């Protein structure tokens with residue numbers, strides 16, 4: 766590994782290794798590697814990450830140097846080592862799946878990700894890649910867009926000192942009503958949209 770090689774952390778927020786989410790994450794990782802990144806893939810389910818809250822990982826707002834669980838410190842070290850962070854996940858109930866939400870809740874903790882005069886995340890970039898079952902023109906997709914732009918891009922990334930954050934949605938991820946060549950074309954388009962978003966990091 767060269768000293769000058771930037772690092773990308775690809776975070777997989779799905780329990781199935783044969784999911785579309787996993788395929789999109791793998792493709793993003795390969796593209797980042799081909800573009801010169803050292804790539805660290807963090808598959809939260811494979812890693813056995815426990816998204817449940819616990820007392821050891823509760824923030825103590827009187828002590829930004831609190832020592833959290835070993836698991837949290839191991840995970841935040843991987844975040845700190847990254848120049849770009851790329852969470853890939855399905856949209857569930859217009860939000861993050863519990864696995865990824867719990868990772869943010871526990872690992873992006875006070876003193877580790879926010880709460881310092883100089884953000885520990887300063888200078889990083891972020892790309893949220895969301896797979897959404899709804900079609901882009903479904904009226905409820907406005908909720909998905911609001912979720913990406915509000916809680917994810919502003920509420921988490923910018924709040925933690927990462928203003929250079931983008932969020933992209935791959936709509937109609939289950940290709941509802943499509944078959945054969947039409948379905949193949951749809952998935953080619955979804956992968957192309959993910960590629961375009963990843964390429965903006967190169």
Ligand SMILES: Cc1cc2nc3c(=O)[nH]c(=O)nc-3n(C[C@H](O)[C@H](O)[C@H](O)COP(=O)(O)O)c2cc1C
Nearest residue numbers: 784785786787855856857858859896897898899938
């Ligand atoms: C519990 C659950 C909640 C879901 N909620 C939403 C939702 O709010 N909006 C949406 O567009 N799709 C929703 N979906 C559809 C998923 O986004 C879709 O199944 C996923 O993107 C497919 O990718 P995968 O094969 O990687 O799971 C939901 C699916 C599940 C299982």
